[in-house]
Amino acid sequence: MSDDSLWFRPPPRPSHPPIAPTPVETPRVEISIDGQAVAVPDTATILDACRSIGIDTPTLCYLETLTPVNVCRVCVVEVKGSRTLVPACSRRVEPGMEIQTNSPRVQLSRKMVLEFLGSSVDLSTAPTALEYSSRYGANAGRYGPAKEAALAGERDAREPGHHHPPGSLHAETVAQPVKIDNNLYVRDYSKCILCYKCVEACGTDAQNTFAIAVAGRGFDARISTEDNIPLPDSACVYCGNCIGVCPTGALMFKSEYDLRQRGEWDEARQTKTDTICPYCGVGCTLSLHVQDNQIVKVTSPLDVEVTHGNLCIKGRFGYGFVQGGDPDKE
Amino acid sequence: MFGAGGGTNSYREVEETNVILLWGSNARETHPIFFHHLLRGINHGARLFTVDPRQTSSARWADVWLSLDVGTDIMLANAVGREILAAGLENREFIGHATTGIEAYKAAVEPYTLERAEQVTGVPRQAIREMAHAYAQAERAMICWTLGITEHHNGVDNVLALINLALLTGHVGRYGSGLNPLRGQNNVQGGGDMGALPDRLPGFQHVEVEEFRAKFDQRWGVKVPPKRGWNLTQMFEAMEHGELKALYVLGENPLQSEADQALARRRLENLDFMIVQDMFLTATGQMANVVLPAGAGWCESDGTVTNSERRVQRVRKAVNPPPGARDDVAILFDLAKRLGHDWGQPNSEQIWDELRALSPPHTGMSYARLEASHGLQWPCYDENDPGELFLHSRLWEQPLNGPQVAFQPVQDDPPVERLTPEFPLRLTTGRRLDDYNTGVQTSGFSSPLRRGETIDISPDDATRLGVCSGEMVRVSSRRGHVEVPVWIDERLRPGLAFMTPHFQDEVATNILTIDATDPKAGTAEFKAAAIRVDRIGAN
Secondary structure, eight states, rough: TOOOOOTTOOOOSSSSSSOOOOOOOOOOOEEEETTEEEEETTHHHHHHHHHHOOOOHHHHHHHTTTTOOOOOOTTEEETHHHHHHHHTTOOBBBBEEESSSSSSSHHHHHHHHHHHHHSSOTTTOOOOHHHHHHHOOOOOGGGGGGGOOTTTGGGGOOOOOOOOOSSSSSSSSOOOOOOOSSEEEOOOGGOOOOOHHHHHHHHTTTTTOOEEESSSSSOOOOOGGGGGGOGGGOOOOOOOOOHHOOSSSEEHHHHHHHHHHHHOOOOGGEEEEEEEOOOSSOOEEEEEEEEEEEEEEEEEOOTTTTTOOOOOHHHHHHTGGGSSOGGGGO | OOTOOSSSHHHHHHHHHEEEEEEEEOOOHHHHHHHHHHHHHHHHTTTEEEESSOOOOTTTSEEEEOOTTTOOOOHHHHHHHHHHHHTTTTTHHHHHHHHEEHHHHHHHHHHHHHEEEEEEHOHHHHHHHHHHHHHHHOOSEEEEEHHHHHHSHHHHHHHHHHHHHHHHTTTTBBTTEEEEEEETTHHHHHHTTTTTTTEGGGGGGEOHHHHHHHHHHHHHHSSSOOOOOHHHHHHHHHHHTTTTOOEEESSOOOOHHHHHHHHHHHHTTTTTTTEEEEESSOTGGGOOSSSEEEEEEHHHOOOOEEOOOEEEEEEEOOOOOOOOOOOOHHHHHHHHHHHOOOSOOOOOHHHHHHHHHHHGGTTOHHHHHHHHTOOEEEEOOOOOOOOOSSOOGGGEEESSOOOOOOOOOOOOOOOSSOOOOOOOOEEOOOOOTTTTTTTTTTGGGGOOOOOOOOOEEEHHHHHTTTTTTOOOOEEETTTTEEEEEEEEOOOOTTEEEEEETTTTTOGGGTTOOOOOBOTTTTOOTTEEEEEEEEEOOOO
16 A cells, blocks of 8 residues: 555545535514514524513523423413414424514413412422522412422322312412432432423423323323333433423422531532533533532533434432442442 | 545434445434434434344344345445445436546446345345335435445455445435444544554554654654554464564453453463553453553543544533542653653643644634534534535535545355354354443442343244243353353244344354454454353263
């Protein structure tokens, strides 16, 4: 082999950098938002259009990386000619749409949604929901004191249609004991607002494992494994991508849960540093949350095209080897 | 391939391709986040063909699973090539424009009929035909592979057989079409790119080319040795013959990761002197004369790694190493000082800038650009270069830019160790989702999925042997034996057994594996040993 063969010398540089085929340009649509004229691609949602002009529309069930399920209804806006309010996260723009994002009707609706959530769900680890509640003046207390929490497994056993009409003195809640059935993460469904994000992340939007779904109907609806079996018996592969998208802390790393239980969780003392996973060669970005020189949890940024925020069990949980092993084993 | 060792496509392209051949890879478990991209491709309508002796969790997503016999990959690939030619589905325009040697390839694959391939591989001829036609006729198609291709005594030939298919169909150098080895270890790509290969300087510059060497001579003020060195396998052979007397091991555990562990131990014991620099006192470290405790590169130091899509990414220090453990680079700097070279204070950005000055494909990647972009893909020749989304686009330029690429015909060559009445089962090895290599790192967390090491066998073999799930058995190869519980796996075919290297301290799987290595790459045939399984107390 002569030393000018490809084995010895790299090939020449291409004349033009290789690029992806240019997508077909989509037509633009003119709409008005709060009286302001806006032009956006016809594939955009109302939420996209609002964000493009800096309007902060609240969202709880929406995430850029997930298919909108429009269940939380906190993003609703008023569209001229529409009888009902429409969810901004999933409604595509149409030519000539006239949208109000902050009308009294929108404000009232958002306030009600947040009050219902606040009266029935523990939002103590859901900073976004709390911020919205205060923005819209939600007063969850006006539905009365919370009813006593359900016993372990009680809500999981409810049959569709078998619930009783609520009394007027107490607020119905989803309060129940936290589910701890493995060493990696806990499920505290007292904090679940049924946003479906975990179901989406476990399903076709990312992991395609389908370990969880929504069971039950109405107020008894809840996130469940098949037949409510414990996680270790389920299809769960502990990627933790459900934890990554949970907006309320209902799904929580065991490491974080334990520190909170001991009163030692302190975000003011934490740093967050992006690095690359030490396992396989895919090169996933890990955000290491560190408190007192110990990694306390691992997340991944949504805007990295390698991961879109998703990790596997090794990247998400396999960091113990740098800090002297698994505390549970010691 | 074709002068640069790296996956030709980006992950995002698998989301928009039409046909995917996943060959010798269980990416669902070994590269889970790459598989997310692949699943998007499937959800967008791509057809997936998996080629694997095992019905892996990846194979369960496939339109067609081609369950070939272990080590018959070339038989299958050549039959696919022959069928494409027989059906007239080759890309004649691309072949004429960008390749040489098609006639030799045609002649070489002529004997690989569908009938013969079915007989040798065990894959029904209709399935081979279907994959050949789907691959050749696709607008875009990608081949992705892992160690099922490379961990054979003829791993390089296996790769060449796949490259030939891409050349035959023009499925390389275009968006969504290409050849992609999925790298099994963090920064195994970057290690090669940085010149941690016996014949390369950083940036794939061959050490035997004077012009490349001269740049490094000048920058470093010392003469770079003009001849290629030994690969890992050659080093181990040289230990045996006493030609290699001292070994400096950084972040490797070869005693447990090499095939044929008894042989590896004898060879390491033959050394006069061994240094092990590692975060753990590994089994190899316990044999060393000197151990240098190192920090964890990925979270206790600053630097870069490179992933399977050639993306150079920043690694950052998030925690301090435990007392006594130090940054690898700081250790190397101190060592250099003791040897009479003062390199100053270690600084990851300065080291990177030196690399950029010497390696053209990295020149455009300043730390500032890497920070701003979540990483850049090589080659990236200057600060305005966006980096290459996919490689070898030059092959489609009119007129052709640079040399043509040659077909490299290869012949079928079955695993070195044949099955015999004494050793009638085929043992293949691989990883599971929640564990990693020799388990040094993953033993640090408690996985609910972990069930420890087992020998996985088919229900038929379990019945024939009279063993049940969980029963301890004795597994023997010509090199040694281990005791391990049985796991009955309905997705394994009769005659095929599976183990992992994850629990070496409990079950030293590599006592069983064979040190038959590829003459070009030095990779051992971890995927094909002949074994027997005996009930304990039966003999």
